[in-house]
Amino acid sequence: MSSVELVPVTKGLQGVIEVPGDKSISHRSVIFASLSEGTSKITNFLTGEDCLRTVEVFRNFGVEIEREEDTLVVHGKGIASLKEPISPLNFGNSGTTARLMSGVLAGLPYFSTAYGDASLSKRPMDRVVMPLKEMGAEISGRQEASYLPLAFAGTTLTGKVHHMTIKSAQVKSALLLAGLLAEGTTTVIENGRTRNHTEMLLPQFGVEVSIEGSEIHIEGGQQPQASELRVPGDISSAAFFLTAAAITPDSELIIKNVGLNPTRNGVIQALELMGAEIEAVPHTYIGKEPVGDIKVSYSILNAITLEGDLIANLIDEIPIIALAATQAEGTTVVKDAKELRVKETDRVEAVAYNLNQLGAKVETREDGLVIHGPTPLHGGEVDSYGDHRIGMMGAIASLISTAPVTIKDKDCINISYPNFFDHLYQVL
Numbered sequence: 001m002s003s004v005e006l007v008p009v010t011k012g013l014q015g016v017i018e019v020p021g022d023k024s025i026s027h028r029s030v031i032f033a034s035l036s037e038g039t040s041k042i043t044n045f046l047t048g049e050d051c052l053r054t055v056e057v058f059r060n061f062g063v064e065i066e067r068e069e070d071t072l073v074v075h076g077k078g079i080a081s082l083k084e085p086i087s088p089l090n091f092g093n094s095g096t097t098a099r100l101m102s103g104v105l106a107g108l109p110y111f112s113t114a115y116g117d118a119s120l121s122k123r124p125m126d127r128v129v130m131p132l133k134e135m136g137a138e139i140s141g142r143q144e145a146s147y148l149p150l151a152f153a154g155t156t157l158t159g160k161v162h163h164m165t166i167k168s169a170q171v172k173s174a175l176l177l178a179g180l181l182a183e184g185t186t187t188v189i190e191n192g193r194t195r196n197h198t199e200m201l202l203p204q205f206g207v208e209v210s211i212e213g214s215e216i217h218i219e220g221g222q223q224p225q226a227s228e229l230r231v232p233g234d235i236s237s238a239a240f241f242l243t244a245a246a247i248t249p250d251s252e253l254i255i256k257n258v259g260l261n262p263t264r265n266g267v268i269q270a271l272e273l274m275g276a277e278i279e280a281v282p283h284t285y286i287g288k289e290p291v292g293d294i295k296v297s298y299s300i301l302n303a304i305t306l307e308g309d310l311i312a313n314l315i316d317e318i319p320i321i322a323l324a325a326t327q328a329e330g331t332t333v334v335k336d337a338k339e340l341r342v343k344e345t346d347r348v349e350a351v352a353y354n355l356n357q358l359g360a361k362v363e364t365r366e367d368g369l370v371i372h373g374p375t376p377l378h379g380g381e382v383d384s385y386g387d388h389r390i391g392m393m394g395a396i397a398s399l400i401s402t403a404p405v406t407i408k409d410k411d412c413i414n415i416s417y418p419n420f421f422d423h424l425y426q427v428l
């Protein structure tokens with residue numbers, strides 16, 4: 001297993017970086033382009049392992065997708081021209097591929113099977129399988145199709161009104177995609193705001209989606225049309241550098257061209273509430289997505305409470321915010337975040353275990369974390385448990401530790417941020 005030893009820094013982080021393309025938007029862009037008629041060009045596509053899984057899935061459906069570095073050219077021939085896949089589809093480690101593609105596989109008139117790695121095979125799939133079955137999907141698998149591997153019979157779906165019971169953009173998106181392939185109208189009623197990239201991007205591919213408050217409606221039978229798109233920088237990747245600069249004395253960093261969608265920018269709010277000197281200015285729109293530069297400098301931080309609706313807005317950033325909280329004055333509380341327990345690993349346990357190994361004082365709760373700060377970190381070993389966000393949290397912790405930090409299984413970082421270490425060394 002690959003590991004790396006990182007030594008503490010002797011000076012602050014300085015410079016200007018541009019993080020890779022947004023993971024959520026990259027997945028969606030290749031799905032929509034592959035279902036489209038015509039040739040789509042996607043630039044700044046995230047070449048992390050997860051998004052490449054989604055590309056591979058559509059190649060299995062016979063879609064010709066060319067890739068040169070972070071540019072994809074997708075030669076769509078329309079939904080009716082997709083071919084039945086002859087091999088099982090491999091979703092790897094990617095929850096987004098698994099959930100969104102379940103909506104697609106359920107509604108295409110083909111038999112398909114799909115599997116994932118050990119981590120993904122433990123993550124709940126009933127959250128998409130159950131509402132898809134209510135639309136007429138035939139899906140089978142272990143424990144009433146609650147886990148991968150899954151088999152999709154490919155049936156005619158009927159539109160339906162779904163009342164969401166969890167806050168999940170993956171489930172919402174799976175149902176909207178199934179709705180696109182279904183007969184009639186599908187409505188998803190959210191029980192809290194989650195990232196809205198699917199609803200924002202589908203119209204760019206010529207698909208009509210109507211939004212009234214928390215209700216999203218999509219009419220089945222629409223044929224998406226090719227589009228051109230530049231993917232904004234990923235705020236979830238930027239979060240590691242924002243936090244690094246906020247907790248490392250004498251730092252000042254600028255991160256350019258980051259997606260600042262208000263359903264995703266909770267990490268900026270959280271760092272601001274902690275007292276970080278942080279400025280995010282949108283300077284342009286890519287489609288309906290605001291994009292801007294973020295400037296952040298070292299500050300003395302204070303503890304905060306994160307709960308309620310803000311949680312979905314920063315769910316993937318909680319590990320790195322927890323590291324910031326170890327350096328903040330007072331007790332930081334993270335509540336309403338039990339979703340963290342069903343990510344690539346149980347992130348409640350993984351964050352607490354690893355930060356405590358380094359000398360922090362972190363307690364676990366069923367739905368979150370309690371972090372007592374500030375505590376100096378003394379170095380040691382961080383076990384990523386194969387989870388990219390835990391690996392990157394450990395790497396950023398090394399900057400302010402008094403002794404080296406070893407990251408076990410560092411290669412998992414390639415899942416969402418293949419050039420993470422290049423960027424880190426660039427700003428040191």
Ligand SMILES: O=C(O)C1=C[C@@H](OP(=O)(O)O)[C@@H](O)[C@H](O)C1
Pocket residue numbers: 023024025096167168169170171173195315316339
């Ligand atoms: O829709 C998406 O692209 C994502 C939604 C979130 O998951 P949930 O829908 O499970 O909250 C997030 O954690 C994941 O990294 C990406």
Ligand SMILES: C=C(OP(=O)(O)O)C(=O)O
Pocket residue numbers: 023050093094095096097316343344389416
């Ligand atoms: C949870 C994540 O991704 P996914 O659900 O796509 O595996 C993540 O990127 O932090």
